[in-house]
Amino acid sequence: MIAFPAFRTLLIAAMASALCYGAAHAAEDFDLSPEQPGRLHAARNDAAIAAIPKDFKFVTPGKFTIAVSPGGPPLATYATDAKTVVGADPDYAYAIADSLGLTLEIVPVAWIDWPLGLASGKYDAVISNVGVTEQRKEKFDFSTYRQGLHGFFVKSDSPVTSIKEPKNAAGLRIIVGAGTNQERILVKWSEEDVAAGLKPIELQYYDDEAASLLALRSGRADVIVQPHAQLVFIATRDKNIKRVGTLSAGWPDRSDVAITTRKGSGLADALTVATNGLIKDGTYAKILDHWHLSEEALPASETNPPGLPKY
CATH class of the missing domain: 3.40.190.10 (Periplasmic binding protein-like II)
Structure with missing residues (x-):
């Protein structure tokens, strides 16, 4: 799915109004100062x-x-x-x-x-x-x-509580990046679900991260899958999405x-x-x-x- 112009206009307005709020919350949990007073030091080995x-x-x-x-x-x-x-x-x-x-x-x-x-x-x-x-x-x-992990994240009030295997994702609308490793894996998951008599996974595609997040928050999608670390930061910054699972980049192997x-x-x-x-x-x-x-x-x-x- 590609975001349409009107949707992008709404997105820009929403993101602009939340920018200062999100940055302030991120600063509470992540120190991005150049001094890094909390940096750990290691002993000589x-x-x-x-x-x-x-x-x-x-x-x-x-x-x-x-x-x-x-x-x-x-x-x-x-x-x-x-x-x-x-x-x-x-x-x-x-x-x-x-x-x-x-x-x-x-x-x-x-x-x-x-x-x-x-x-x-x-x-x-x-x-x-x-x-x-x-x-x-x-x-x-x-x-x-x-x-190397990808993360499954949903809205904070989502009824989806855990995604660990293909059957947990059956029938869900999941945002992925086109041509990514997570897309390749979720296509296989969807095939396994269909073979087991379950609903296929509906993959959605947006042309930038902000559009993806707005689609998730507005209920146009159920789940977003991206590299885990990126979503950890976003969840901490925005306080309105949560992790419900992780996915190895080499699934089924680590x-x-x-x-x-x-x-x-x-x-x-x-x-x-x-x-x-x-x-x-x-x-x-x-x-x-x-x-x-x-x-x-x-x-x-x-x-x-x-x-x-x-x-």
């Missing part, structure tokens, strides 16, 4: 440092230089000064740098640019919600640090997000050791909880696990 190959050369000696794409809170965004990058991914990067006894250097990049920049040696790693795929593994190494490094550089194993150290001492869980992302926690980090297949 000698085992992780020892795992760094002796011949590995950091882009800048004494620094861990990472690329981040500031796509939006809570993962990574520009702070209120419009220049400092803050969020869950930067905080995690700081903790990894602490573990390695290094100073963090963040390089903001456009998402489309990170593969070339990493391959050409502009930075040591990418920490920017990069999912592990078999195709990417041909060129890069990975150290996992979060689950799909992980990982630190990305150059293929064969040898740094991935050290980063995996560092992450497991953060998991063990509780720093990892505290970072995720600080950004309302505890549902995305991994039990342990792995180097180059199975990734999403080529489609």
Whole structure:
């Protein structure tokens, strides 16, 4: 479904009137200041440092230089000064740098640019919600640090209370992005429902996030499915939608997000050791909880696990 001009006019007016209100509420739950006084620091991890190959050369000696794409809170965004990058991914990067006894250097990049920049040696790693795929593994190494999740969110007063499997979504009007992984999965869910004698899922498509949210709030749709972290922030900001389930990006298998490094550089194993150290001492869980992302926690980090297949 595509939003019509009149609907878009209504949308613009509604969003404009709510802008200041939403921003104020978001500030109550997410600190987007450049100072980040609540940022956690990690202890030096000698085992992780020892795992760094002796011949590995950091882009800048004494620094861990990472690329981040500031796509939006809570993962990574520009702070209120419009220049400092803050969020869950930067905080995690700081903790990894602490573990390695290094100073963090963040390089903001456009998402489309990170593969070339990493391959050409502009930075040591990418920490920017990069999912592990078999195709990417041909060129890069990975150290996992979060689950790749999509979220099922509904209006706060919705009668829908839980979506865990295809039958829970039968007959619902669900907003997805065209050409996305969640669309691919929900098409399969709908096929399973029909085969089981249940109603198909009605997928709806809108041309921007604001239109999607207004459709959900106005009752034109029952559910919205997007990357989980994005909807966590929106739910906290707007106070009128809630989570009723999550969906692995690799359904029916788990799909992980990982630190990305150059293929064969040898740094991935050290980063995996560092992450497991953060998991063990509780720093990892505290970072995720600080950004309302505890549902995305991994039990342990792995180097180059199975990734999403080529489609």
